[in-house]
Amino acid sequence: VLDITHQVPPGDIRRGAAVLAVTAPQLPPAVHLAVVDPGVGTRRRAVALAAGESLLVGPDNGLLVPAAEALGGIRGAVHLSTQLHSPPIGAASASATFDGRDLFAPAAALLATGTALARAGQPVDPGSLVRLPERVLRLGDGVCWTEVVDVDRFGNCALSMAAADLDRIGASRGSVVTAELPDGSLAELTFLRTFADAGQQEPLIYLDSTGRPAIAVNCGSAARRLHLAEGDVVVLRCAPLAAR
C-alpha cells in the first residue's frame, strides 16, 4: 500500500484527477483508489474501471477518467455493487458520507486480492461515465486562448494546450509571450527550459514534467503572483508588450 497524497484540497475533483493522471502511469500495475467525492451519498455512481493493466476505484464524477486514458484507455467498467458497502465496525449500517471507508476501500481491497472486476458490480458503458468538462483551447492567428487546468503546491499553473500549440503561435525557446490575464492585466512570460533560467521572482512559460506548457514564477508562486486559479482562461500572444 502506497499513499500517493492526502493533500488534494477538499472537493477539488480536477486537482485529484490531474494528480492521478500524472501519477498512475508511472507506477507498476495496481489498484488505484481515489476519493474526492463531494457527491457522496447521492445517486452518483461508485465505479471501478479497468485501464491498461491497472484498476481504478472511486466515484463516477470525472475523477478517474483522465488517469484511465493516460493508462491506455478504459477496457471495462462496473458500477460497484451496494452489497460491497460495509458498515464500519460497531455500526449497524454504512454511513451516507464516507464511502471512502465504507465502500471504495473495501472494494479496492477485494480487487487487489484477486476478485475479478466483473464480480464487483454490474457492467457500465464507458461512454456513460461522467467526464470533466472540456477545457478551453482555441487557436487564432498568432493567439491562443487556454485554460489553467491545474495549480500545484508550488503555484505552477498547467495549461490546456500542447507543446505544439506554442509553435503554432510562433513561440520558440527564448521567445517572449504576452499573457492576458483574467483580471485584464498583462504579463510577459519568457519561454524557458526551467525555473532558474528566469530571474528570481520572474514569470516564465515552460514545458512541465508532463511535457505540456505551464506558467511558473522562479522561486515563487505563479498562482499568487499572477492571481491565477484553476479554470481561469489566459490569452497568449507571441510578442513582447512593446510590440502590441
Place this chain on the structure above:
Amino acid sequence: VLDITHQVPPGDIRRGAAVLAVTAPQLPPAVHLAVVDPGVGTRRRAVALAAGESLLVGPDNGLLVPAAEALGGIRGAVHLSTQLHSPPIGAASASATFDGRDLFAPAAALLATGTALARAGQPVDPGSLVRLPERVLRLGDGVCWTEVVDVDRFGNCALSMAAADLDRIGASRGSVVTAELPDGSLAELTFLRTFADAGQQEPLIYLDSTGRPAIAVNCGSAARRLHLAEGDVVVLRCAPLAAR
C-alpha cells in the same frame, strides 16, 4: 507501520483524541502510538493502556481515553518506566521536549515486538487517568445546547449529541433546525442525509460517518461559513426562523 495522520494541529489534544477514537476501532488489533503533547517534559505521566485487543501509548493528558473507550474500555494501564527513555543517537541523555522520539516510540516498539504491558512500567489505576472535560449537552423543551467537539479538514463540525437527541427536539429528516451561533447570529440548517442533498454552499445538519449529528456546508466549510470552532456551544431548535 501505518501513519494515520500528521495533520493534527499543534497541541490540539481534542482533535488528536477524536481522530484516534474514530480510527483505532476500524483497524486490526495494534499498538497505537499517539503524541499530541503540550505538557512534554513536565510531570504529566507517560502511559500505555490496554483496550480491547489493542494497546495505546502516549501522554496522560486525555488523548488516549476516548479511543480506549471506543475499543471497548480500559483493561489495564501502566505509567511508562523512565528506564525506557532512550537518548537519541549521538546524545548523552533524552531530551526534555521530544518524548515522541525518546520515550513513546521506543515504548511502542517494545510492546509491538512482544514485551508484556506489565513490564513497561508500574500499574496505574484507570480511574486516575486524565480525562478531557465533559462536553456541554443540555436538552430542554424542544431545544438542545450542544458543543462543537471536532472540526475536520473539510470544516465539518461534529456535535456533542447523539442522533436520538435530534428526535428529542422533534427534528426528523427534512426538518429545518435553527442554530443560535456563538456570535449571536442564527442559521437555518436542514436535517439531510448527505452534503449534496443541500444546495451548493447551503448549511445542513446530518449524521456523520460516526453516526452522530454534525453541521456542514455543501461544497464549503461550516467552520468558516458559520464561524464555528471546537468548543463553541450551539443552541438548536427544531423550527425555521420565521416560526420564532
Place this chain on the structure above:
Amino acid sequence: VLDITHQVPPGDIRRGAAVLAVTAPQLPPAVHLAVVDPGVGTRRRAVALAAGESLLVGPDNGLLVPAAEALGGIRGAVHLSTQLHSPPIGAASASATFDGRDLFAPAAALLATGTALARAGQPVDPGSLVRLPERVLRLGDGVCWTEVVDVDRFGNCALSMAAADLDRIGASRGSVVTAELPDGSLAELTFLRTFADAGQQEPLIYLDSTGRPAIAVNCGSAARRLHLAEGDVVVLRCAPLAAR
C-alpha cells in the same frame, strides 16, 4: 521505503537540510533521498554522498551536507551520471523540471539495490560541494548575536548557537534572557527546561531535542508571536529588561 516528510515549504533548502540533518542520524543505515531543488534543470550538479554507513542523494545546493556531517562526515561523493536520467513512462526524454522523478529517485533506487557509489557517477571533491552560508554567531561581553536557523511547524525557532554559548553569556536554568528582535522590540525569555515550565503563551528559551538553544512560546508559536523567521538575527543578553 519510509516517507519522512512532504511538508518542507517549496524551495526552502535550509528547512530541508535541517530536517534531514536531525532525522538521518536517528535512522538505520539507509539511502536518504532528499529533493528541495529550486535550481532543477540548471547546471547545478546532482550528487550522491557517502557518510557514515549511509548514502545521501539529491541536488548539490547545500541540502545534503549538514546531514552528511551529522552522519560522521563525507566519505565520498559522486556527480550523478546523466545516463541515470530516466524519461518518465510514455515520454521520449527526461523533463527539465522534475529530477526528483527522473534522476534522483532512480539513482537512489539503484544505490539501494546494491549498485556501488562509484558506478553512479564521476567522483567529486567533497570540498567543492555547495555549502549553505555560515550562520551569524558572535559572542561579546555578556551578549550573543545569533541567527534563527530553523522554524518548525510548531513555530519553535532553533538558534545558531550551542548550549555552552548560553553559559558564556552567563545564563543558567531560570535566568531571564532579553532578546533584541529584528523589528527592534525586546522580549524577555526565561531559560527553562521545557515548554510547559512557562506560563501559557509565555516565551522561553530552552535546549531543544537536538540539545541546542531554541526560542518557543508555550502553547503557541514563537515565530508568529515574536515575528521571527529563519535567517533573522537575534541579540541575547542575560538580564531582565529592568536591568538595562
